[in-house]
Amino acid sequence: MNALTGKTDSDALSLADRVPPYAFFVGSAIFHYLGPSFAVLLFARVPVAGVAWLRIVSAALVFAVWRKPWKAFFAATRGAQGTMLALGGVFATMNYCFYRAIAELPLGTVAAIEFMGPVALALMGARSLRNLAALALTVAGVYLLTELRFAGSPQAFLWAFANALLFTLYIVLAHAVSRSDPATSPIDxxxxxxxxxxxxxxxxxxxxxxxxxxxxxxxxxxxxxxxxSSVIPYVFDQLAMRRLPRSTYALFVALLPATAVIIGVIVLRQVPSVVELAAVALVVAGVALHRPTA
Structure with missing residues (x-):
């Protein structure tokens, strides 16, 4: 029973099952870009590692009050517990590396490097010419949207590539967590x-x-x-991953930079360039063309 809603977890999940999984991913993408706008205030007041700590610990406190997730941890199977521990390690190191990277490199460069891992996961699960074509369209769109600049300190690029590797592990482990133990809630x-x-x-x-x-x-x-950045998007990710193949989710990561352009148009009244419009169209076409494998 959820104390805030008065509904059981099974009721909440059955309600979530009525929402298309793609909608959860779009919601995740939108909130993914709200976090950095708040982080701007923090960088002026708190060192980089402190920002990573505040982000993760504040999210952990929200989950602790909202869900009391330790009950699900101790009730889960040994294998599910191991997956949860591994995902926790990835969360900690991934966010630390991400903030270290964007402190010295343009966000577009870090995003472009980060997308390399999901491309590999999507390629592994393509299994059809249609999905290969969809992947090609999304990669082309992301390439046009992100600014990959090879200017910066070697250490900054090491942080960026480490973040990319860890983001790939996040997709693998979070997908496993979403399905690891039917007896407990994936959100817990x-x-x-x-x-x-x-x-x-x-x-x-x-x-x-x-x-x-x-x-x-x-x-x-x-x-x-x-x-x-760490509560709403990750919850939406879990609700989407429960029903999407891992390779499909990896392909959908291409929607993140496209969503940033759309948010800029709606919220900031930023007029996109012709190249940005073409890039968003490529990403949308690739996602629309893709068909999840069994």
């Missing part, structure tokens, strides 16, 4: 992983975040980043 399993991540990130970022604990603006921005 996700929450358990986030609490593990909060514990693991503390040696890396707690000291740098300490000054923010007495700064109300930094704390508010940190909570906003955690909710918009």
């Amino acid at each position: 399993r996700l929450g358990a992983s986030m609490i593990v991540a909060g514990l693991l990130i503390s040696p890396l970022g707690l000291s740098e975040a300490a000054s923010a604990l007495l700064d109300p603006i930094a704390l508010a921005a940190g909570c906003a980043v955690g909710i918009s």
Whole structure:
């Protein structure tokens, strides 16, 4: 029973099953780009590792209050527990590497490098000329949307490629967590992983975040980043992954930069260029052409 809604988890999941999985991914993509807007406030007040700590720990606290996920962890099978622990480790290191990378490189470059892993996963699951063509269209669209610049320190690129590898592991492990134990809720399993991540990130970022604990603006921005970047999108991902093949989800990652352009048009009144419009059209065409494999 969920104390906030008064509904059982099975009722909530059956309601979620009525929503197309693609809609959850679009929702995830939208919130994925709200987080960085709050992070701008944090970078002016908190060091990079402290931002990563605030994001993960605030998300872990939300899950702890909302779901009490440790109950699902201890009720899960040994294999499911191992997957949750591994995903928690990925959450901690992936976010740390991501913020280290964007502190020195353009976000477009980091996004382009990050997309390499999902391309490999989508390619592994293509299994038809139609899906190969869909992948080609989405890759071309992402290439046009992202600005891949090979200018920056070698260390920054190491952070970016490490983030790309970890993002690929996130897709693999989060997909496994969404289906690992029918006796417990995938959202509770996700929450358990986030609490593990909060514990693991503390040696890396707690000291740098300490000054923010007495700064109300930094704390508010940190909570906003955690909710918009690590709670809502990851919950939506779990609801989508339960019903989508892993390769299909990997292909849908191409919607992230396309969604950023659309949000810029709607929210910021930014007029896209002809190239950006063509790129979004390629991504949408690729997603529409793709057919999930069994």
